[in-house]
Structures are given as C-alpha cells and as structure tokens.
Amino acid sequence: MNESLLRALVPAVIGILVRRGADFSAAEDAVQDALIEAVRGWPDDPPRDPQGWLVTVAWRKFLDAARADASRRQREEVVDREPQPGPTEAADDTLQLYFLCAHPSLTPGSAVALTLRAVGGLTTRQIAQAYLVPEATMAQRISRAKRTVSDVRFNQPGDVATVLRVLYLVFNEGYSGDVDLAAEAIRLTRRLAAVVDHAEVAGLLALMLLHHARRPARTGADGRLVPLAEQDRSRWNTGLIAEGVAILQAALARDRLGEFQAQAAIAALHADAPTAAETDWVQIVEWYDELVRLTDSPVARLNRAVAVGEADGPRAGLAALADLDPALPRYTAAAAYLHERDGDRVTAARLYAEAAQSAPNLAERGHLTRQAARLNAQLRR
Structure with a gap:
C-alpha cells in the first residue's frame, strides 16, 4: 500500500x-x-x-x-x-x-x-x-x-x-x-x-531542501555532531541542492524578497562552496544584512556576527557580538568560537564549557564539551 x-x-x-x-x-x-x-x-x-x-x-x-x-x-x-x-x-x-x-x-x-x-x-x-x-x-x-x-x-x-x-x-x-x-x-x-502562488512559500521550500541536502554529513559514524566547516561535502545531496537553488532563483526573480528567501540565499552560498575555505563570507554578510533588515531578529544578528568574524576577522566578529544580549541562545558558543579564532584559547575553553551547560540538545552539548576539552588539552602541553 x-x-x-x-x-x-x-x-x-x-x-x-x-x-x-x-x-x-x-x-x-x-x-x-x-x-x-x-x-x-x-x-x-x-x-x-x-x-x-x-x-x-x-x-x-x-x-x-x-x-x-x-x-x-x-x-x-x-x-x-x-x-x-x-x-x-x-x-x-x-x-x-x-x-x-x-x-x-x-x-x-x-x-x-x-x-x-x-x-x-x-x-x-x-x-x-x-x-x-x-x-x-x-x-x-x-x-x-x-x-x-x-x-x-x-x-x-x-x-x-x-x-x-x-x-x-x-x-x-x-x-x-x-x-x-x-x-x-x-x-x-x-x-x-x-496550491498557492507566493514567493516566500518557494523560499521556505528552497531553504528546507538546501538544509536537508546536508543532512547525511551532519553526524559522524559515532553519532557525533559534525560542524558545517568539517563536513564531508561529498556526502551532500547534490540533487536537492540543485533543486533548491533553482526554486530560490525563480523566487528571487519575482523581486518580492522575504525572510525565508534571504535564509535560503545564505544556505545556497554555503552549498555552492567546494570547501569551507572557499565560502563567500562577504556575500553571506550582505544577505544577513538583508535578513536583519527584514526581521530585526536577534538570532539573525548573532549569526551575522559570526559571519562578520569570518569575512573581516574574529575581532570584527567579536565587536559585532558585543552589541547583542549575552542571554541569547548560542551567544556564548559563538563568542567561544570567535575567541578561539582570535588566538585566545583560555577564554575560548572557558566559554565552550559554559555554552555546553546551556546547550539545547545532547548532540550540541557533547560537541561543545569536546571543544572545551580539546583546548584545555592543548593548554596543558
């Protein structure tokens, strides 16, 4: 059946x-x-x-x-x-x-x-x-x-x-x-x-497809969370990526931009990069600017700060992060990442450990705990 x-x-x-x-x-x-x-x-x-x-x-x-x-x-x-x-x-x-x-x-x-x-x-x-x-x-x-x-x-x-x-x-x-x-x-x-002709419906569908395309690479064989930068991109579903990009392009051509189209554009830029090092962070920051303009979302501002840290250096990212409420979900994890990028492993290790305590799920908690342990092991050498 x-x-x-x-x-x-x-x-x-x-x-x-x-x-x-x-x-x-x-x-x-x-x-x-x-x-x-x-x-x-x-x-x-x-x-x-x-x-x-x-x-x-x-x-x-x-x-x-x-x-x-x-x-x-x-x-x-x-x-x-x-x-x-x-x-x-x-x-x-x-x-x-x-x-x-x-x-x-x-x-x-x-x-x-x-x-x-x-x-x-x-x-x-x-x-x-x-x-x-x-x-x-x-x-x-x-x-x-x-x-x-x-x-x-x-x-x-x-x-x-x-x-x-x-x-x-x-x-x-x-x-x-x-x-x-x-x-x-x-x-x-x-x-x-x-059943409905709406650019944002297409934007959401494109966003879902682009995120879903990365699903096979999000966890390792042991079930551990694999961050985007470390994922095996050969495991991404290229068919879903191509479909998502095509749907997004058609939606953007209608010139009725909405938040889901902006999020999908960011996902498409990640999907388009052959390696993490080749990610077009400058464009991603520009799309986060659009997303913040559309939504004024604190979460969008947090993600933008991380993208600024990639595009303009970790200190620029930390400066953008300083304007946000530290009580935001994943704020401490973002700060830990940017401090590590800036070479401050002591602060980063402490913040990773703090972030693990408030992680929203076990997979994320385990990942943050391992990040803190990794840095602490390096500091003891």
Missing part, C-alpha cells in the same frame, strides 16, 4: 466532508477512522478510486457518529441527504486546511500537531512518537486545538506567513520515532507551493 498517497489524499477528503455539512472536527475524526479501514483493507483489496473510497467511508463514519450523538440532532437534515458513492468533488480545500490548522488562536505546538494530523494525515500515535510525548497527551493537545478552531469559518482567508512558520517548526524538529518530520515538512511545503 502506498502510504504517501494515502496521506496526500487527506486534506481533499476532509474538505469534501466539510462542504457536505460536517464541521471540521467531526470531519477530521471521520477521515482518521477511514484511514484505519484503508490500512486494514487496501493491501488485499485496493480500490480503483482511492479518494472516492475514502470519501465514501469517511462520510459513513461521520453519519454513524452523528446519528449516535443525541446532542447533534440538528444535523438530521444533513444526515437524511446521504449521497450515493460516485465521483468525488473536484474542489481542492488544501489551502484552507493549512490556514485553519495554523490559526493565530492556536499555540505553536498545537498548530504543529493539528497540521500534522489534518494536513499530513499522520496518526496521533505517530505525532506523539515524533515529539516524544505520551499518545494520550498528544490526543488531548489535538482535541483542544480542534475545539479552538471549531467555530472558524472554513472559507475564511488565512495568513500564509503563519502557515510557513508552522511548517518551519515541523522541519526543525528533524527526525524522531518512525516519522521523519523534516521530510514530512518538505512534503507539506511542496503541497502548499502547488
């Missing part, structure tokens, strides 16, 4: 049920029940029209639930108009589902979970495994999210920027459990790009 095809049909099937009279929450529940039936039955008896099959079964699931729920007697008129199986409606409500699942009233975590469930077609168990939480906890999160958006009109205009931030959150979760969330985010962003 083609699980990717099955999941790709979910948004359209939910949309059809909603237009037939189901509310979003009931429609999404019914489609999930239909997916379970598909997993059980399709391997032995695949349907000729997968979407039509899902619509028929999901609609019956919805009707059964509506009839069984005394509090939904007002739906009787809808129930009595049960359509016969046949060709499914052609309208595509995928974009409205993206907007609904990324509604501003939802917390980022709830928006991510609802997007993965309703647009991505993942089960609650898969989402829970990906986020390393109990299935019951994730089920409650999704139920609360559905209740929150239950009164939102399905055809209400949404905000593409909010959808993109949710997809970027999914992408940055990477891989956990049996779901590769980075790959899932790319799949969902491709689908979004197919």
Whole structure:
C-alpha cells in the first residue's frame, strides 16, 4: 500500500466532508477512522478510486457518529441527504486546511500537531512518537486545538506567513520515532507551493531542501555532531541542492524578497562552496544584512556576527557580538568560537564549557564539551 498517497489524499477528503455539512472536527475524526479501514483493507483489496473510497467511508463514519450523538440532532437534515458513492468533488480545500490548522488562536505546538494530523494525515500515535510525548497527551493537545478552531469559518482567508512558520517548526524538529518530520515538512511545503502562488512559500521550500541536502554529513559514524566547516561535502545531496537553488532563483526573480528567501540565499552560498575555505563570507554578510533588515531578529544578528568574524576577522566578529544580549541562545558558543579564532584559547575553553551547560540538545552539548576539552588539552602541553 502506498502510504504517501494515502496521506496526500487527506486534506481533499476532509474538505469534501466539510462542504457536505460536517464541521471540521467531526470531519477530521471521520477521515482518521477511514484511514484505519484503508490500512486494514487496501493491501488485499485496493480500490480503483482511492479518494472516492475514502470519501465514501469517511462520510459513513461521520453519519454513524452523528446519528449516535443525541446532542447533534440538528444535523438530521444533513444526515437524511446521504449521497450515493460516485465521483468525488473536484474542489481542492488544501489551502484552507493549512490556514485553519495554523490559526493565530492556536499555540505553536498545537498548530504543529493539528497540521500534522489534518494536513499530513499522520496518526496521533505517530505525532506523539515524533515529539516524544505520551499518545494520550498528544490526543488531548489535538482535541483542544480542534475545539479552538471549531467555530472558524472554513472559507475564511488565512495568513500564509503563519502557515510557513508552522511548517518551519515541523522541519526543525528533524527526525524522531518512525516519522521523519523534516521530510514530512518538505512534503507539506511542496503541497502548499502547488496550491498557492507566493514567493516566500518557494523560499521556505528552497531553504528546507538546501538544509536537508546536508543532512547525511551532519553526524559522524559515532553519532557525533559534525560542524558545517568539517563536513564531508561529498556526502551532500547534490540533487536537492540543485533543486533548491533553482526554486530560490525563480523566487528571487519575482523581486518580492522575504525572510525565508534571504535564509535560503545564505544556505545556497554555503552549498555552492567546494570547501569551507572557499565560502563567500562577504556575500553571506550582505544577505544577513538583508535578513536583519527584514526581521530585526536577534538570532539573525548573532549569526551575522559570526559571519562578520569570518569575512573581516574574529575581532570584527567579536565587536559585532558585543552589541547583542549575552542571554541569547548560542551567544556564548559563538563568542567561544570567535575567541578561539582570535588566538585566545583560555577564554575560548572557558566559554565552550559554559555554552555546553546551556546547550539545547545532547548532540550540541557533547560537541561543545569536546571543544572545551580539546583546548584545555592543548593548554596543558
């Protein structure tokens, strides 16, 4: 059974049920029940029209639930108009589902979970495994999210920027459990790009592809984090890089620059360099200037300071870093790197050790700890 095809049909099937009279929450529940039936039955008896099959079964699931729920007697008129199986409606409500699942009233975590469930077609168990939480906890999160958006009109205009931030959150979760969330985010962003004409959607897709292309080289055989400068570039996926660059170039040609296009341009410059020493840091600083202009993000300013240190020397980087809040995530690690580049191994070793204590994950903590140990070993010689 083609699980990717099955999941790709979910948004359209939910949309059809909603237009037939189901509310979003009931429609999404019914489609999930239909997916379970598909997993059980399709391997032995695949349907000729997968979407039509899902619509028929999901609609019956919805009707059964509506009839069984005394509090939904007002739906009787809808129930009595049960359509016969046949060709499914052609309208595509995928974009409205993206907007609904990324509604501003939802917390980022709830928006991510609802997007993965309703647009991505993942089960609650898969989402829970990906986020390393109990299935019951994730089920409650999704139920609360559905209740929150239950009164939102399905055809209400949404905000593409909010959808993109949710997809970027999914992408940055990477891989956990049996779901590769980075790959899932790319799949969902491709689908979004197919239904909306927006330069920033293309920018985000390009950014994801360019980052994902480096994934095979990010960890060593022992599982340790490998910094960008030390990665084996022969392991980068050149096909994804070429696709990402082509998508980015087309987006930039539209002259509607946004933050994801700027980030993708920086990633493309890294991907274009045959070696770390050949990286065009001057251009990267220029793109960080654009990114800071667009977002005024402290994180962008921090990354710009490191790039300035590469382009103009570590002392210039430290001067740029001095204007920022030391409480910023990864500030201490950046300072440690620039101090080491400047030859101050004593300060760098101390800062690496401090940075390790506040590292956001075990891989980064291990890397920073090893950096501090390496410098301390050199100082003892």
